[in-house]
Amino acid sequence: MRSDALCALLVRRGEAPFRGRWALPGGFVRVSESVDAAAARELVEETGVFGLHLEQLATYGEPRRDPRMRVVSVAYLALAPDLPVPVAGTDAAAASWVPVSEVSTLAFDHARILSDGVERARAKLEYTPLGTEFCGAEFTVAELRRVYEIVWGISLDPRNFHRKVTGVDGLLEATGETTTRDGGRPAALFRRGPATALHPPLVRG
């Protein structure tokens, strides 16, 4: 999240095909490395970003998705707070955080892959405490709600959200402190609880 927008890390292609077009970072697997390792290597080579937990999203294997030859792409997803400004490298002409809502066309079938990734991210907020990782160590329910609103791309009713998140086992722990940093009345400060999955899930909307 940058400037209150859900962003994807994209590169501007420096070579054909789709030269000059935005694309997801990526490249070819070397014969002696695993597919997982190739994903991490290409990410750091093209953007300078490293050390993330990459999870497999899906594999894209339609016959004519790359005009050069038959290419099957294994897509990975990483979701993390406080990521650095990227540094373009190897065959990327530029690398940048781009608000997902402003992405129009991408090279190859990358728009579909990005769309699948965004949907996975949105679902993870329903079922896991991931959203709390995008808040500070201590945060208000309004701050957590803002994370959900940005990722889900919708406005949420404050009272309804408060009732839901405080009803999830182990999601939030009260610190006993309050803050007025939101600019309104004193609001309770929470920290992450021990939950690793949300029961009940925070159904969208």
Place this chain on the structure above:
Amino acid sequence: MRSDALCALLVRRGEAPFRGRWALPGGFVRVSESVDAAAARELVEETGVFGLHLEQLATYGEPRRDPRMRVVSVAYLALAPDLPVPVAGTDAAAASWVPVSEVSTLAFDHARILSDGVERARAKLEYTPLGTEFCGAEFTVAELRRVYEIVWGISLDPRNFHRKVTGVDGLLEATGETTTRDGGRPAALFRRGPATALHPPLVRG
């Protein structure tokens, strides 16, 4: 499920490497077909089973997982009731439903892939109404519990299970009828409700 056991559809390899060893059905993607289409084609060629919804499980891409050459495998999962007895074909010497608990070694890294698939199946029973598809059109809570016990591989407390499943929105609809086919007292008959995801989920155990 066959004879009260969770089973996987395996083939006995007719060719090297791992000749004679049990393996997951599969094969190489043709240059003009999608990876998804290849999975469905190989399944019918090697086992005679067709018409299933195959979902991607994961992609396995370690460098030396196939002794012949570099092979990346995209694994698919299908879960369905009432599947036919398989018919071995092409390079499979035999095809059979094998209880997952009796599977020991498999060719290549297929034991790990099967283990990942079983875990995905177990998780789907927590979050989706999939289990009801393995019951008849009208079923008792005890019959549904048996499905969960078989897939999860554990015994479940009948009262606890009854309380949980009847507390899930839209999972079950009472038919108003009862049956004594379980051999005990008359038990209420249910049919599938409209739920597509379970709220709350049926946490294992």
